[in-house]
Each structure stands twice: as C-alpha cells, then as structure tokens.
Amino acid sequence: MREALASFYGTFLSPINTVVFVYFVALAVFYIVLYISASLDMRQYLRQVRAESDRDILSSEMAPSITVLVPAHNEEETIEQSIRALLTLVYPDLQIVVVDDGSTDDTVTRLVEAFDLVSTWPIYEASIETEPVDAIYRSGRFPNLVVAAKKQGGKADALNLALNLAETELVCAVDADTILDPDGLRRLVRPFLRSDDVAAAGATIRVANGCTVRQGRLATERGPHQLLAGIQVVEYLRAFLFGRPGWNRLGGNLVISGAFGLFRRQTLLDVDGYAKTVGEDMELIVRIRRSGYERGIPSRIEFVPDPVAWTEAPISLSVLSRQRERWHRGFSDSLWRHRRVCLNPRYGVLGMVVYPCFVLFEWLAPIIELIGLILVPIGLLVGEVSPFFAVLFFALALGLGILLSMLALFLEEVSFRRYGRARDRALLIAFALLESFGYRQLTLYWRLRGIVNFIRGKRSWGSMNRKGFVVAEPAQQATAGGRSNHGVQRKPAAAVRVTP
Amino acid sequence: MTAFALLITTLIVLVAGHLSVLAALVVTSSMQSRQKRREPLIDSARQSIVAVLSADDEDASVALEGLVELSPREKADILLDLVTSVGGSSQQMLGAIAEEVGILPAARLDIESRRWSRRLYAARVLTAFGVRSDSVAMLLQDRAPEVRAQAATWAAVAPSEATTELLLTMLDDSDGLCRFAAQDALVRISSPAVPGLVDILVTGSGPLTERAVAVAGTIGDDRFSAALTALTADPSPEVRSVAATALAGIGDPTGEVTLIGLLSDESAVVRRAAARALATLGCWPASPSIETLLNDDVWAVRREAALALSALGPIGQVLLRANAQGAGRSAVMAVQILEINALTNDLEMV
Numbered sequence: 001m002r003e004a005l006a007s008f009y010g011t012f013l014s015p016i017n018t019v020v021f022v023y024f025v026a027l028a029v030f031y032i033v034l035y036i037s038a039s040l041d042m043r044q045y046l047r048q049v050r051a052e053s054d055r056d057i058l059s060s061e062m063a064p065s066i067t068v069l070v071p072a073h074n075e076e077e078t079i080e081q082s083i084r085a086l087l088t089l090v091y092p093d094l095q096i097v098v099v100d101d102g103s104t105d106d107t108v109t110r111l112v113e114a115f116d117l118v119s120t121w122p123i124y125e126a127s128i129e130t131e132p133v134d135a136i137y138r139s140g141r142f143p144n145l146v147v148a149a150k151k152q153g154g155k156a157d158a159l160n161l162a163l164n165l166a167e168t169e170l171v172c173a174v175d176a177d178t179i180l181d182p183d184g185l186r187r188l189v190r191p192f193l194r195s196d197d198v199a200a201a202g203a204t205i206r207v208a209n210g211c212t213v214r215q216g217r218l219a220t221e222r223g224p225h226q227l228l229a230g231i232q233v234v235e236y237l238r239a240f241l242f243g244r245p246g247w248n249r250l251g252g253n254l255v256i257s258g259a260f261g262l263f264r265r266q267t268l269l270d271v272d273g274y275a276k277t278v279g280e281d282m283e284l285i286v287r288i289r290r291s292g293y294e295r296g297i298p299s300r301i302e303f304v305p306d307p308v309a310w311t312e313a314p315i316s317l318s319v320l321s322r323q324r325e326r327w328h329r330g331f332s333d334s335l336w337r338h339r340r341v342c343l344n345p346r347y348g349v350l351g352m353v354v355y356p357c358f359v360l361f362e363w364l365a366p367i368i369e370l371i372g373l374i375l376v377p378i379g380l381l382v383g384e385v386s387p388f389f390a391v392l393f394f395a396l397a398l399g400l401g402i403l404l405s406m407l408a409l410f411l412e413e414v415s416f417r418r419y420g421r422a423r424d425r426a427l428l429i430a431f432a433l434l435e436s437f438g439y440r441q442l443t444l445y446w447r448l449r450g451i452v453n454f455i456r457g458k459r460s461w462g463s464m465n466r467k468g469f470v471v472a473e474p475a476q477q478a479t480a481g482g483r484s485n486h487g488v489q490r491k492p493a494a495a496v497r498v499t500p
Numbered sequence: 501m502t503a504f505a506l507l508i509t510t511l512i513v514l515v516a517g518h519l520s521v522l523a524a525l526v527v528t529s530s531m532q533s534r535q536k537r538r539e540p541l542i543d544s545a546r547q548s549i550v551a552v553l554s555a556d557d558e559d560a561s562v563a564l565e566g567l568v569e570l571s572p573r574e575k576a577d578i579l580l581d582l583v584t585s586v587g588g589s590s591q592q593m594l595g596a597i598a599e600e601v602g603i604l605p606a607a608r609l610d611i612e613s614r615r616w617s618r619r620l621y622a623a624r625v626l627t628a629f630g631v632r633s634d635s636v637a638m639l640l641q642d643r644a645p646e647v648r649a650q651a652a653t654w655a656a657v658a659p660s661e662a663t664t665e666l667l668l669t670m671l672d673d674s675d676g677l678c679r680f681a682a683q684d685a686l687v688r689i690s691s692p693a694v695p696g697l698v699d700i701l702v703t704g705s706g707p708l709t710e711r712a713v714a715v716a717g718t719i720g721d722d723r724f725s726a727a728l729t730a731l732t733a734d735p736s737p738e739v740r741s742v743a744a745t746a747l748a749g750i751g752d753p754t755g756e757v758t759l760i761g762l763l764s765d766e767s768a769v770v771r772r773a774a775a776r777a778l779a780t781l782g783c784w785p786a787s788p789s790i791e792t793l794l795n796d797d798v799w800a801v802r803r804e805a806a807l808a809l810s811a812l813g814p815i816g817q818v819l820l821r822a823n824a825q826g827a828g829r830s831a832v833m834a835v836q837i838l839e840i841n842a843l844t845n846d847l848e849m850v
Contacts, residue, residue: 028510048646051621056653060684061718123803123836193680392507399514406521413528420536425529429522 006382013375014384020372021393023364028400030361035407038246042305042415045245049187049306057186057193058092064192065093066185066262067166071158072176073101078312080114082176084216087142091185095144097162098176102131102152111147116140128160128273136165155258156274163273166265173281175259177312179208179218184307188262191302199267199288199298202256204240206418207233208310218310223424228320230431231439232313237428238408241415244303251349252289253301254358255282260309270297277337279330286338286355293347306416321446328366328450329458335363336454366447372397398436405432538574545570546578549597553582553590567601576603576625583628595629604629611635616644623647627654640666645675652681656688664689668696671715672708679711686715694721701727709734710742717746725752732758737767744770748777756783763789768798775801779808784815791819794830802829806837817841 057063068086072079079098086096100108111117117137131153139145150161159173170192172185184203191201209232210224224230247253258281271291274280285301292299314320335358342359344351376393379385409428412418419425548566567575576598583594598604603625610622612635619642626636627650639651640663652670655663667689670682686693693715700712701724713731716724724746731743744762747755759781762774775793778786790812793805809816823834 047617048620051617052624052646052650056681056684061687062680062683062714121836121839123833123840125799125803190677192676194676196676389504389507392504392511396507396511396514399511399518403514403517403521406518406525410521410524410528413525413532417532420532422529422533425525429525 005378006384009379009382009384013378016371017375017379017385020368020375023368024372024393024397027361027365030357031400031404034246034250035242035404037249038242038244039411041245041248042241042411045305046415057189058090060092063092064170064189065095065168066091066170066172066189067095067097067162067168067265068172068174068185069159069162069166070096070098070174070176071101071155071162072098072103072107073152073155073158074103074105074107075176076103076105076107076110078177079107080110081213081216082179083111083115083145085179085182086174086216087145088182088216089180089185090183091189093168094185095166095168096142096146097165098145098147099158099162099165100147100149101155101158102150108147108149112137115142115145115147117147122146122165124165126164127269128164130157130161130164133161154276154280156276156280159280160273163265163268169265170262171265171268172260172262173258174309175311178205178259178309179213179216180260180310181308182217184260184309185262187307188260188304191300191304192262192264195300197298198264198300198302199292200256200261200263200285201302201304202244202253203260203262203303203307203309204244204305205236205257205259205309205311206240207236207313209233209313209315210424211310221418222421223419223427224313225427226315227431227434228317228439229313229315230427231435232320234405234408234428234432234435236313237412238405241305241408241411242404245305247354248303250357251354253303254285254289254350254354256285256301256303257281257309259311260307264298267298270295275337277330277333278326279332279334282331283334283337286334286341289350290338290341290347293350308418317442321442321449324443324446325450325453328447329454330450331363332451332454335359363451366444367451369444370448401436401440402433405435408432541569542574542578545575546582549578549582549594553586553593563597564600567597572602572606575601579603580625580628591630595631598625598629604631607631608633608635611639616642616647619644619647620650623650623654627657630657632658632660637663637666640670645673645678648673648675649677649681652678652685656685659689659692661692664693664696667693668700671700671711683711683715687718690719691721694719694723698723698727701731706736706739709739710736713739713742713746717742717749720749720751722750722752724750725755729755729758732762737765737770740765740767740770741773744773744777748780751781753781753783756781756786759783760786760789763793768796768801771796771798771801772804775804775808779811782812784812787812787815787819790816791823794823794833795828802833806833810837810841 068089070083070086075082083096083098098111100111117139119135120138122136131151134149134151137147137149139147146165148161148165150158163171170189172188174180188201188203191198207224207229208218209226209229210222212219212222223233244253244255261281267288268284271284271287275283275287277283288297289299289301291297314323335355338355341347341351341355343356347355376385376390380387380390406429409425409432413425419428545566549563552563567578570578579594579598583591583598586594595604607622607625610618611626613619613622619639623636623639626633636651636654636658637660639647640655642648642651648670652667655667664686667682667685670678671686673679673682686697697712697716697719701709701716704712709731713728716728728743728747728750732740732747734740734743740762744759747759756778759774759777760783762770763778763786765771765774771793775790778790787809790805790808793801794809796802796805806820809820817838820834820838823830824838825831
C-alpha cells in the first residue's frame with residue numbers, strides 16, 4: 001500500500017510539489033521586486049512632501065471641488081463621529097453626501113438629531129439607476145451636508161445614489177465607519193492636479209483600535225494591545241506601505257480601498273458607477289482601467305501613501321472571518337468579471353502584467369499554499385520528501401512572511417511613524433512574529449472559503465458588528481465657530497431631484 | 501542536492517535579512533527617541549521666538565540664543581512654521597533671524613543644488629520669507645516639475661513683470677501641477693497679470709485658452725470683457741462655455757446681450773453656462789429668454805434654466821408659476837423648483 005502510494009506520489013504528486021516550490025520562489029522574487037518598487041516610490045514621495053509647502057491649495061480659488069460620498073448601513077455606533085470628522089476636514093470646497101442604505105437600526109435618527117436634519121425634496125439627475133429613495137435631508141447647521149435614506153440595495157447602490165447627488169469635479173468615497181486625517185483630501189487631490197489622465201487615487205487605511213477619538217478626530221495614535229487587532233495593524237501596514245505603493249511603478253494598482261478613495265466624477269459616470277457586487281471597490285478600478293483602453297477615458301490609478309483613513313478592525317474571529325471571506329469572494333468576482341483582460345495585449349500593461357500578477361500571486365496564493373500543506377506531509381509519509389527539506393521549506397515560508405512584515409514596519413519607521421511610543425513599536429514587532437503562527441493559517445482558510453463561496457454563487461455581504469471608537473471625552477457638538485471648514489464653504493448643497 | 505543548497509542559502513539570507521531589519525528598526529527607533537529628547541529644546545526655542553514677536557521692544561538676540569543648540573533643519577522648521585502664520589513686522593523680524601542663523605543664505609545656495617529636493621526646499625524657504633531674488637525666478641524654468649510649481653508659488657509672493665511672463669508661459673506646461681500652480685499664482689497676482697492674460701485670450705487656442713479664461717473669470721477684471729465676448733464665438737463649445745462663466749465672473753453688464761445670445765447656442769453645455777451666468781449677473785430682463793429653455797431637450801439645461809429663473813427674483817418666480825400651471829416637461833421642472841423654494845424657505849425659518 002505504502003509502495004503504491006509512493007509510486008502514485010512520484011508519478012503524479014511530485015511534479016505538483018515541484019510546481020509549489022517554483023511558485024514559492026517566484027512569489028518571493030515578486031515580493032522583493034514589489035518592496036524595492038515601493039521603497040523607491042516612497043522615497044520620492046517623502047522627499048517631495050517634506051520639501052514643499054503644503055498650505056497653498058487650501059487658500060486656492062482654483063482647487064477642484066470635492067464631494068465626500070458616505071454609504072452607511074447600520075452604523076449607529078460610529079456614524080455621528082465619522083460625519084463630525086468629515087465636517088472638520090480641511091479643504092476649500094467640500095460637500096458631504098451621506099446615504100443610508102436601508103438601515104434597520106437608528107443610523108438616520110442619530111444623524112437627524114446630531115445635525116439638525118430637515119427633510120427636503122431636491123432635484124438630481126438619476127444618471128445611474130438606484131433603489132427608491134425614501135427621503136433626502138439637509139442640515140440646518142451645516143449647509144454642505146446632505147443625507148439621503150433609501151431602500152436597501154447594497155453599498156454599491158448607496159454609492160451610486162450619492163454619486164447622482166454629487167455635482168463636484170471630484171468625489172471621495174469613504175466608509176461611514178472611518179475617520180479621515182484632517183488634511184487627507186489636500187494630499188489625495190495632488191495626483192488630479194498633476195495629470196488630467198488620473199481617474200482615481202487611493203490612500204492608506206490604518207487600524208484605529210487602540211487609538212482614542214475626540215470630537216470626531218483621532219486624539220492619540222496608538223497601537224492596539226489585543227492580539228487580533230495588533231496583527232491586523234501589521235497586515236494593513238504591509239498592504240498599504242509596500243503592497244500598494246509598489247504597484248505605482250509596476251503598472252498601476254488594481255485596488256483602491258472602498259474606505260477612502262478619490263475619483264474623477266465624470267469617469268465614474270462614464271463607467272456607470274459602482275456595480276452591485278461584494279467587491280465593488282476593486283471591480284470599479286478594474287472597469288475604469290479597462291475602459292481606459294477601450295474608450296480612451298481617463299484611467300490612471302495612483303496610490304498616495306500619506307493621507308490616512310482610520311478604521312475599526314474586527315476583534316472577534318467570527319466577524320473577521322466573514323470580512324476576509326467576503327474580501328476574497330469579491331476579489332474572485334472582480335477577476336472573473338474581467339477575465340478577458342488577462343494576457344490580452346489590447347489591455348497593455350494591465351492585461352499583460354498587472355492582472356496576471358494579481359491572479360498568480362494574490363488569488364492563487366491560498367490554493368497553492370493549501371496544496372503545499374497537503375502534499376508535503378504526504379511526501380513525508382511516503383518517504384518522497386526528506387524531513388530536513390520539509391522543515392527547511394516551512395522555515396523559509398514562515399521566515400519570508402515575517403521578513404515582509406518586518407520590512408513593512410521598517411518602512412513605517414522611516415516614513416510616517418504614526419505609532420510614536422516605543423512600546424507600540426515593540427508590540428508591533430511581536431505581532432509580526434506571531435502572525436505566522438495560527439493567524440496566517442486562519443486567513444488561508446477564510447480566503448479559500450471565499451473562493452469556494454464565490455464558485456457556489458454566494459452574493460451576500462454578511463454583517464459587521466462594530467464596537468465603536470474609544471472616545472477620549474464626551475463628544476462635543478461641532479459648531480460653526482469651531483475648528484471646521486465652515487469659513488471656506490462656498491455653496492450650499494445644490495437643489496436637485498430625480499426627473500420623472 | 502541543488503534544491504537543498506538553494507534552500508539553505510536562502511534560509512541564511514533570510515535570517516540575515518531578519519537581523520538586518522531588526523537592527524535597522526532598533527537604530528531608527530533610537531534615533532526617534534533621541535529626537536523626542538530634543539523636543540523640549542525645540543519647544544523652548546519656539547517659545548523664545550514667539551516671546552520676541554509678541555513684545556515689540558524685545559531684542560532679537562534672545563531668540564537667536566534659543567536657536568544656537570538646534571540643527572539647521574530644526575531651526576528652519578521652527579522659523580517656517582512661524583513665518584506662515586504671521587505677517588508685517590513679525591514676518592520681517594523672522595526673516596532677519598533666518599538670515600542671521602544662516603537659513604536664508606543656505607537656501608540661496610541650494611537654489612543651484614543638483615538635487616531637486618534641495619532646490620524645492622530652498623524655493624519653499626524663500627517663498628515663505630517672501631525673498632525677492634532673480635535666482636529664484638530661474639526656478640520657474642527648472643527641469644523638475646515640483647520645483648517649477650513651488651517657484652510659481654514664490655512668483656505670486658514676489659511678483660514682477662518677468663515672472664508674470666513666465667507664469668503665463670507655464671499655463672501651457674507639460675505637467676498638470678505646474679499648470680495649476682501657474683493658474684493659482686496668476687489669480688493671486690491679479691491685476692498685473694491681466695494684460696498678459698488678455699493676450700492669451702486673443703491669440704491662444706484650445707486648452708491653453710480654457711485655462712486662461714478660468715483665471716480671467718476668477719480675477720474678474722473689466723479688461724477681459726472684449727476678449728471674453730469674442731471667445732463666446734469660439735468654435736470650441738468648452739471655450740464658449742468657460743467664456744460665458746467668466747463673463748459672469750467679471751460682472752460686466754455689457755456682456756448680458758452676448759450671454760442672452762448664447763442661450764440659443766447649439767451646445768447644451770454652453771446653454772447651461774449662459775443661463776447660470778445670467779442668473780449670477782442678476783439679469784432679470786433675460787428671464788423670458790431663459791424661460792424658453794424650460795422646454796429644452798436636455799434635462800440639465802431645463803434644470804439650470806429653472807434654477808436661474810428662481811434666482812432672478814419676482815419676475816423669474818412669476819414665469820415659473822405660469823409654467824407650473826401648464827403641461828409638459830417645462831411644467832414638471834417649474835413645479836419641482838417651486839416646491840424646493842417652498843421647502844428651502846421652511847428650512848431657513850427652522
């Protein structure tokens with residue numbers, strides 16, 4: 001029996017094992033290239049922002065106007081603070097459109113009470129079809145704030161309604177549970193000033209667990225002490241400090257986080273807005289880039305590492321598992337929808353480099369890792385793989401993962417240093433070491449489940465229960481006289497309504 | 501065997517990599533701690549300068565003493581931070597301190613540095629202190645776009661005929677950031693930039709003209725009137741549209757006749773812009789002409805016409821009510837805008 005198994009292994013499984021080995025080497029090379037690219041990009045960016053003056057755009061009459069689009073669904077815990085933070089964003093010409101997507105909790109009531117909302121009936125051009133609108137409100141105290149409540153249609157549908165209501169040159173999509181850096185928009189707008197071909201710019205998302213919030217702004221920036229949240233900090237740093245900037249020089253990003261991204265409004269309208277899918281943020285970017293090749297519309301995607309949106313990371317395994325499963329399912333869906341791009345010379349660097357790399361090194365990674373985890377023990381069992389080789393291979397796989405995390409921490413240290421305390425930094429190193437033991441295997445399982453559920457046709461979002469941010473003191477009512485952008489608001493929300 | 505050798509070599513490299521990164525983390529962390537320990541020193545220096553600025557009779561030497569122990573970069577950071585928040589004599593005093601401690605002389609030297617980031621920083625320093633120097637003007641033609649853009653900001657602070665001329669050329673720069681910086685600087689310079697802009701409006705074409713028109717509309721000077729009126733007959737609808745908007749920005753009533761003519765333009769973008777411009781000018785005699793647009797084929801034009809009539813006061817309201825009692829798409833739009841007005845009034849009362 002053992003001999004038969006060994007023969008089967010030698011004939012069929014051993015070549016697969018070789019493929020896994022080669023894949024691992026290719027993955028390591030790919031990450032090294034990505035890291036070098038990210039380091040170069042970051043160096044250039046830091047030299048620029050540290051040397052130039054940063055206040056001119058705030059007083060410029062030529063700055064492009066921006067509408068912040070905020071889709072919300074059952075966000076009663078965090079919505080008030082998030083909107084207060086948005087109202088204090090420093091930008092010359094800013095509108096905010098919040099769309100409640102059929103919440104079953106008190107999200108709308110919280111908003112009505114907190115911002116003196118009054119029902120209105122504006123006109124807007126329904127350029128993109130959405131679920132029926134229940135009500136549209138304007139704030140009695142903040143003329144640049146509009147809130148719409150609609151029947152549930154998903155995040156994409158809510159963003160599309162917000163897009164219909166917006167009238168500015170640029171629109172910024174944010175999640176309702178995120179807190180933006182006050183000057184985040186000023187930095188994120190730069191790529192749009194630089195080139196007319198830029199369609200979207202993405203920013204860094206950081207984990208807010210452990211930080212405290214005062215009056216809608218981050219009061220202290222600290223790393224979390226909980227293991228699960230801490231490991232996610234390391235994960236986010238890895239993704240946003242060298243994953244995304246690395247692609248800036250290698251053919252452009254394929255993802256802009258739905259939690260904070262700035263878009264040219266006309267481009268979004270040209271591609272019919274967000275698609276109703278679980279991975280609507282990635283799908284949109286792939287569609288924009290694809291449309292760039294097909295129709296010649298602006299399609300360049302930039303990543304700016306400096307502007308930061310802070311988000312609350314899940315601290316329970318069940319919530320985290322649902323989130324990661326959904327992410328990978330959405331990722332699979334986006335790749336599948338645009339499969340014709342893959343290795344198609346018509347789509348230039350997108351089709352020949354970026355898309356194939358995302359399939360090979362992101363989508364396939366959990367599948368290959370699983371194959372490796374199954375085949376190596378079998379090889380050991382039948383004596384086809386030497387224990388020394390197996391131990392070395394696992395040590396390398398773990399070591400590479402840890403090294404990438406440590407390099408991300410190093411990039412953070414030499415660039416933005418948002419976690420100022422030595423204790424936080426020591427904890428982050430510990431989390432980077434611990435990530436490979438248990439957590440990484442769990443994310444492998446969740447991602448595989450995402451792929452399986454995508455194949456089975458699952459389309460739902462699942463729920464995300466949030467604990468709410470740690471508030472430093474009772475939230476104060478933001479006032480017109482407070483430190484807000486009131487002094488530079490120019491026009492009230494436009495009067496608009498759906499045309500029959 | 502080769503695979504083993506490869507694996508072992510890689511593992512050794514990996515371990516070395518881990519150790520190097522850890523060492524680098526420790527070094528950067530200790531550097532940061534050292535920086536933190538210097539914070540009281542920096543705060544104290546900042547406070548001594550603020551004290552000098554708030555008491556007119558203080559001797560600047562007190563401030564200079566506070567800066568002695570700081571590095572050039574720390575000194576520059578403090579002074580830059582302060583100088584952007586003050587003006588007049590305080591700015592002059594900070595300029596004198598910056599000169600004394602070597603910040604400005606170093607910046608003048610760095611203008612000619614081979615490293616673009618140094619030239620950029622130098623331009624920033626000289627902009628912040630409003631230093632007038634021909635050598636900074638050279639940076640308007642620098643090979644690095646970031647430096648050119650920063651130099652444009654400087655040119656707005658220290659304008660001259662020559663720099664304004666270069667800014668006008670920069671409106672057609674290959675880099676968007678430079679074009680934006682040039683537009684912004686010309687708006688800030690305002691009146692002295694008008695003759696050059698008029699020249700571009702008369703002789704330029706395409707996107708360059710569009711950018712010049714946008715600047716002209718923001719500056720809002722009567723001298724643009726003739727050129728902008730001529731541009732309302734430009735073959736490009738984009739140019740006609742921005743020219744209409746700019747005419748409203750100038751506030752010149754002689755443009756009203758031209759704008760009324762644009763209400764029947766073949767391009768919807770231009771008709772919209774004309775309706776909006778007439779509303780901005782408060783040109784109520786144009787109300788009957790705008791009213792015809794309530795029945796326009798394009799929804800966005802009908803909406804703009806309704807909003808314009810609503811903004812034009814009683815006569816516009818009368819026309820909206822008259823249309824609301826009728827039928828068809830003009831009635832639908834008129835009803836919607838009247839409902840909004842009623843709700844907006846309620847909102848204002850709340």
